[in-house]
Amino acid sequence: MDQFSLLIILTAALVTPLVMAKFKLTVLPTAVVEILVGILLGPSVLNVVHSNATLSLLSNTGVIFLLFLSGMEIDFSLFNRRKKPQTPLAAKVAGSAPKYSPVFLAVTSYAAIMVTSLLLGFICQWTGLFKDPWLAAIIFMTISLGIVIATLKEKELLSKPFGQTILLIAALGEIVPLFSLTVYASIFGNNSQSLWLLLLVFLAAGVLFRRFKPFFTFFDRINKSTTQLDIRLAFFLIFSLVVIAESVGAEGILGAFVAGIVMKLLQPQEDTMVRLDGIGYGFFIPIFFMMSGADLNLRTLLADPATLLLIPAFFIAYLLAKAAVYGILRLRFKRGNAFAGTAISAATITMVLAVLQVAKSMKVVTSQQSGAFLLAAILTCVLGPLLFNTGYSAEPEDLKKSTVHFIGTNLLTVPVAQQLAESWYDITMYTDKQANFKTYNSEVNAKLLDSLDTAAVEAQDAFDADIVVLGHFNATKNYELAKAAKAYGVKRVIVRFEDRNVLDAREDELTDLGIEVYNTPNVNIAMLRSLIEAPTTLRLLTASTSAVYEVALRNRRYTDQEIHSLPFVKDITISQIFREGHFVRPTGSTTLKFNDRIIFTSSAETAREIRRELGILN
Numbered sequence: 001m002d003q004f005s006l007l008i009i010l011t012a013a014l015v016t017p018l019v020m021a022k023f024k025l026t027v028l029p030t031a032v033v034e035i036l037v038g039i040l041l042g043p044s045v046l047n048v049v050h051s052n053a054t055l056s057l058l059s060n061t062g063v064i065f066l067l068f069l070s071g072m073e074i075d076f077s078l079f080n081r082r083k084k085p086q087t088p089l090a091a092k093v094a095g096s097a098p099k100y101s102p103v104f105l106a107v108t109s110y111a112a113i114m115v116t117s118l119l120l121g122f123i124c125q126w127t128g129l130f131k132d133p134w135l136a137a138i139i140f141m142t143i144s145l146g147i148v149i150a151t152l153k154e155k156e157l158l159s160k161p162f163g164q165t166i167l168l169i170a171a172l173g174e175i176v177p178l179f180s181l182t183v184y185a186s187i188f189g190n191n192s193q194s195l196w197l198l199l200l201v202f203l204a205a206g207v208l209f210r211r212f213k214p215f216f217t218f219f220d221r222i223n224k225s226t227t228q229l230d231i232r233l234a235f236f237l238i239f240s241l242v243v244i245a246e247s248v249g250a251e252g253i254l255g256a257f258v259a260g261i262v263m264k265l266l267q268p269q270e271d272t273m274v275r276l277d278g279i280g281y282g283f284f285i286p287i288f289f290m291m292s293g294a295d296l297n298l299r300t301l302l303a304d305p306a307t308l309l310l311i312p313a314f315f316i317a318y319l320l321a322k323a324a325v326y327g328i329l330r331l332r333f334k335r336g337n338a339f340a341g342t343a344i345s346a347a348t349i350t351m352v353l354a355v356l357q358v359a360k361s362m363k364v365v366t367s368q369q370s371g372a373f374l375l376a377a378i379l380t381c382v383l384g385p386l387l388f389n390t391g392y393s394a395e396p397e398d399l400k401k402s403t404v405h406f407i408g409t410n411l412l413t414v415p416v417a418q419q420l421a422e423s424w425y426d427i428t429m430y431t432d433k434q435a436n437f438k439t440y441n442s443e444v445n446a447k448l449l450d451s452l453d454t455a456a457v458e459a460q461d462a463f464d465a466d467i468v469v470l471g472h473f474n475a476t477k478n479y480e481l482a483k484a485a486k487a488y489g490v491k492r493v494i495v496r497f498e499d500r501n502v503l504d505a506r507e508d509e510l511t512d513l514g515i516e517v518y519n520t521p522n523v524n525i526a527m528l529r530s531l532i533e534a535p536t537t538l539r540l541l542t543a544s545t546s547a548v549y550e551v552a553l554r555n556r557r558y559t560d561q562e563i564h565s566l567p568f569v570k571d572i573t574i575s576q577i578f579r580e581g582h583f584v585r586p587t588g589s590t591t592l593k594f595n596d597r598i599i600f601t602s603s604a605e606t607a608r609e610i611r612r613e614l615g616i617l618n
Helices: 002-022 030-041 053-072 088-095 102-127 133-140 145-154 161-188 195-212 215-222 229-247 252-265 270-294 298-303 305-321 324-329 335-345 350-362 367-391 413-419 434-440 454-459 475-488 500-504 507-512 520-533 535-542 604-615
Strands: 402-407 425-431 446-448 467-470 492-497 516-519 547-552 573-579 582-584 597-602
Touching (some): 002 053, 002 270, 030 270, 053 145, 053 229, 102 161, 133 305, 145 161, 145 350, 145 367, 161 252, 298 367, 305 367, 324 335, 335 367, 454 475, 475 507
Parallel strands (some): 402 467, 492 516
Antiparallel strands (some): 547 597
16 A cells, blocks of 8 residues: 555656646646645645655655755856956946845845734734644745756756846745744744754854865866766755754754755766756655655645635735835835735745644644645746746847957948847947048947047047957057956957067967967868858858858756757757867767857757757756
8 A cells, every 4th residue: 555655656756747848837836736646646635645754754755855956046146246357347347247146135125024023923923823823924034945946947047146146035934934943943832952953053064064165176076977976965965964963953844955065165066966956856855845845734634614714814924924015125126026026925834834733743733723724825836927927028138249349340240230139239349440440430339539548549438348359550559558448347359460570579479368369361260161161151251141250158958958959949950069178079969068168050040049048056
């Protein structure tokens, strides 16, 4: 019988995402659907799955692994202090940055959530809905980091200021309740020990971090497919800190969460994180979610009038606890996005399950109250993503194009500027020649410089760009301006040299500064040689219907995928992959890695979509 229940759960875990994909059910997060499937399979409806020792062990492992992966999701760079600008351009960018940073907005928002949750907890006690205000407050202040991350990923928002703000609010919505729960259990638990012993968990985490800090620096040299040392390290960290946490009277989930933080700080490789996700979300975590639903008996819960009152009351409390987030998000973001951010912040399920699990073991919550808290949380997970997906629209700062400035307006640079896609680049051309300005001003966005002196060029904001192209015929001026632009803080500087003799004396210096060098004679020679040796090359490079493009793979949705499995592989031809300083000749089975620079050919319309899809940090 035990094996039969496990088989049903594993079958449901396999079928559920397939059915969701088949019918395009994207409104609800997978975790919520899995809980609903558990309710369907449990005593509430079909009564074909029953809790047993095996399922309880796997479910407990699932919640531990879920908290471990949640710890790994924390982006600690969000907590870094803003560095003082090192260049004039960086200072200008910092000066024009919005007044309120994602960290300020997130911390302020969560402080408001905590205050509101405490108030709601005491209201629950005063009205008799729930006698323990502290536990109620901990439950109301929780946010489901996993659901927030999945929703932000779907909208490609993790790299945007709005996405970073919501992500940090959600991270605090797991960190703070987790530590609050640990303190609560230490104070009110029957087997509580001294609260200071919790410091031993963090001391152990620090020791493990220092011990394994150099691990991934030599990992590649010693790892084998039969050892999987990075995965062994992850499980060692998890169970070491879980055992230590439980030994000092804390909850095991605290140890799991801290283990995830330690693993994150060790800076594992991208494929390590992917494999850990595969182990967790491929096996343990679905069992945990489904058993959370299967353990509910809705027939009993809904037959109790008190429960029918508790469900809407707790649901409203979940929403009210996050209401203040709206006003704080409005300090920087649009009204619709502030509403969307507030809605997704109200979604909670993961920590509610963890808190209720601890509360049951402490016997401070009844089964009716536990069921009401959980069902109300499920409703927030239905409503939150739905309102977010309908309410969000791109912020103006997210739609900003890459700025390209050409210094030198002539027969070489003007056609290049005209062929660059207007949807990708904001282009301005500069010239010090009155005749060239009059000739090309009607064709491109051109500005007249007083002179090519560095100070004059800088004064007219010609260096205020993401990319600066020095295309003047005067090689000496190009050389001087290229160095000045790099010192000013321009990310990419491309400099043109017509005379190879001039370039030979300066190429190494410019390359060391990170300046990209373009030599017309060399390019012409290479093109002519290619035309002789490979006649179709020139046609490919000059074709109007298809051209060569490049994109850096930043979207983790496509990392560790083989090329033949890409959804758009039939629309492009990948010719080379530049990875860690070397070119990789791709085949259909070549696996893509994070930060790969993919060189491909396609139409301009297809390239625009693919560069957007692959290049967005997710």
